[in-house]
Amino acid sequence: MSKVRVLVIDDSASVRQTLVSILSADPDIEVIGVASDPFVAARRIQEEIPDVITLDVEMPRMDGITFLRKLMSQRPIPVVMCSSLTEAGSETLMQALDAGAVDVILKPRIGAADFLAEQADRICDVVKAAAKARLGARRSARSSTDPAQKLTADAMLPPPRPRAMAHTTEMVACLGASTGGTEALRTVLEVLPANAPGIIVVQHMPESFTAAFAKRLNTLCEVEVKEAQDGDPVLRGHVLIAPGDRHMMLERRGARYHVSVRTGPPVSRHRPSVDVLFRSAARAAGANAMGVIMTGMGDDGARGLLEMKEAGAVTVAQDEASSIVFGMPKEAIGRGAAQKVLALEQIAREIMAVDAAR
Structure with missing residues (x-):
């Protein structure tokens, strides 16, 4: 199975480094590049089209929502939005989902790198799910391995x-x-x-x-x-x-x-x-x-x-x-x-x- 190729776009160097470290540790994921803003990302996409993009909302020169809309109208690619854990941020992420984002990763304004590291499994799962998303007619598919052993509903209540x-x-x-x-x-x-x-x-x-x-x-x-x-x-x-x-x-x-x-x-x-x-x-x-x-x-x-x-x-x-x-x-x-x-x-x-x- 080919790896999921990811482009990380975030204006924070520490967040970029953390996401690259998390994603690269998954054997099914390959980070093909990073970008500090949408303009750098656009040039990178011209060189190689990723399977998935992780995209920050608040960035210099062009915000993530604007870039997302441009991307979806010109070259649809599965996008996972990344934004702060605030009520205003949640409203913005609703706009992102309307604009075509597949899923969201939330982060606090302070200590984002540590928080993201604690969410490593979820982040990798979200990115791999995004790679299987169907955009527009939504017709693409990747095979995926079953996740590791996990708890069942027995952990919360007995069977009916x-x-x-x-x-x-x-x-x-x-x-x-x-x-x-x-x-x-x-x-x-x-x-x-x-x-x-x-x-x-x-x-x-x-x-x-x-x-x-x-x-x-x-x-x-x-x-x-x-x-x-x-x-x-x-x-x-x-x-x-x-x-x-x-x-x-x-x-x-x-x-x-x-x-x-x-x-x-x-x-x-x-x-x-x-x-x-x-x-x-x-x-x-x-x-x-x-x-x-x-x-x-x-x-x-x-x-x-x-x-x-x-x-x-x-x-x-x-x-x-x-x-x-x-x-x-x-x-x-x-x-x-x-x-x-x-x-x-x-x-x-x-x-x-x-x-x-x-």
Whole structure:
């Protein structure tokens, strides 16, 4: 397998050095160059086209968002944005995702090099996922090796009992996504009507970014969207998004559902984890739940979706043609977890159809 060739663009010499060190340590990644600003980067791209670019937002002469838009209009290349851990930075990164960035790496304004070093595994995973992204028509693919041994949802809660819950009057839809999921979730949620069933979402996303993501979706959707807080009820017409760096689980009190937001070890190398959400739905809701696994690299959610299916839930996987990265859905399909495989544009309609059939 050929290595993922990366160009690092950042005006901070220490950040460039740290990213080069992290990425070069991965045997599947090769750093082909660095640039201190977009103008230097543009000249470097003319010499050799990278598979992935890591791009800082705040740079001299031209900001990262402007460069990203120019790049996507002229020579689309998968881009991972890198910016500070601030609320304003999160809003800016939402613009970056709209402009075509595949994913984000967040860093603090102080001690960025040390922070990035602590996030080495995630950074390498994000870059390798970006290399598999489908830009425009989104049709390119790389093979990838399975990640190292990782924790399962057993780390957070025990397995469900198959078909432990009969149908009731309310349905809850659980959606899980990773790379490319911000765009995919917006496509689904913005067409749902205000009377849609309660929806809970795990999107692999760094801490302090999910609030801005939820706030922005709320301005686009008829349903109410918010970052989940521990104890929030799951209500019709409302969407709860798991906060970054916290697991979210569905729990039941009598005939009502609410969410539990907790810390804990990364599961399937993620926190929040789709496997944790899906297992909790299998345990708490059973046949009253619907599980949807969407675009993303790796296998987080595949086990959980199968557990939901075995508990009587309706299960759906996004199809390859509409997935930016067909990793998580492919794994779920391969395990027999998905009852239906649907294009992204069909998922919202399916959610409403399942709800109407109850």
